Amino acid sequence: MDVCDIKKVNSIYFSEDIEEVLSSLEKTRCEFWNLDRASANFLNMLIKMNNSKNVLEIGTSNGYSGIWILKALEETKGKLTTIEFWEKRQSVARENFKLCCKDAAFEAKIGSAYIVLQDLEEEIIKSKREKFDFVFIDANKKEYIDYFKIVDRILKPKGVILADNILTHYEKTLPYVNTLFENSNYQSQILEIGAGMMLSRKIK
Numbered sequence: 001m002d003v004c005d006i007k008k009v010n011s012i013y014f015s016e017d018i019e020e021v022l023s024s025l026e027k028t029r030c031e032f033w034n035l036d037r038a039s040a041n042f043l044n045m046l047i048k049m050n051n052s053k054n055v056l057e058i059g060t061s062n063g064y065s066g067i068w069i070l071k072a073l074e075e076t077k078g079k080l081t082t083i084e085f086w087e088k089r090q091s092v093a094r095e096n097f098k099l100c101c102k103d104a105a106f107e108a109k110i111g112s113a114y115i116v117l118q119d120l121e122e123e124i125i126k127s128k129r130e131k132f133d134f135v136f137i138d139a140n141k142k143e144y145i146d147y148f149k150i151v152d153r154i155l156k157p158k159g160v161i162l163a164d165n166i167l168t169h170y171e172k173t174l175p176y177v178n179t180l181f182e183n184s185n186y187q188s189q190i191l192e193i194g195a196g197m198m199l200s201r202k203i204k
């Protein structure tokens, strides 16, 4: 391996059957707008390093990134809540989760992200659900800024937000990026991983 080949990812983590599912999903990556393996690997590591237990994903698609999240949550003993408005994709994701992640809990929500986020906040206010400690944003790029308005209220202090497509969808995500950089309660950094990710940590 060339030391400059930063996209190279060691794939020794999973059993052969899980690797089979992942590599078959990687073949249709462009059709389902999935993360690349390097970004997915980073997401998985981040959840484990942060010991996150209550993860929210906005933008499930067919569950590729969700599998990587759930594999991390098997280790931290946590749960994934994931939102997708396309029912067919969500049902494929559910099958993929059951196939690859037998020991991790997930809740797949179908609906428009902004509406589902409002419902989740309502449940948190009524103490029916705990705040999240990690949020992965990967749905409608123009709506990142709207998602953040609610995510900010349902994220625990010291919680983490990872947002994808910050560099590939620069103009659409700019309001989100500026808002995060201007918010003194968040420490943020843009990373040149995959499509460009913004990593933010809520201070209090």
Ligand SMILES: C[S@@+](CC[C@H](N)C(=O)[O-])C[C@H]1O[C@@H](n2cnc3c(N)ncnc32)[C@H](O)[C@@H]1O
Pocket: 032, 033, 034, 035, 058, 059, 060, 061, 062, 063, 064, 065, 066, 083, 084, 085, 086, 089, 111, 112, 113, 114, 138, 139, 140, 143
């Ligand atoms: C970039 S893909 C997600 C890829 C996934 N995170 C992965 O890496 O495997 C974005 C997904 O968000 C869904 N989506 C887009 N806008 C949405 C919205 N407003 N509410 C819910 N889902 C949305 C799309 O249908 C699409 O499947």
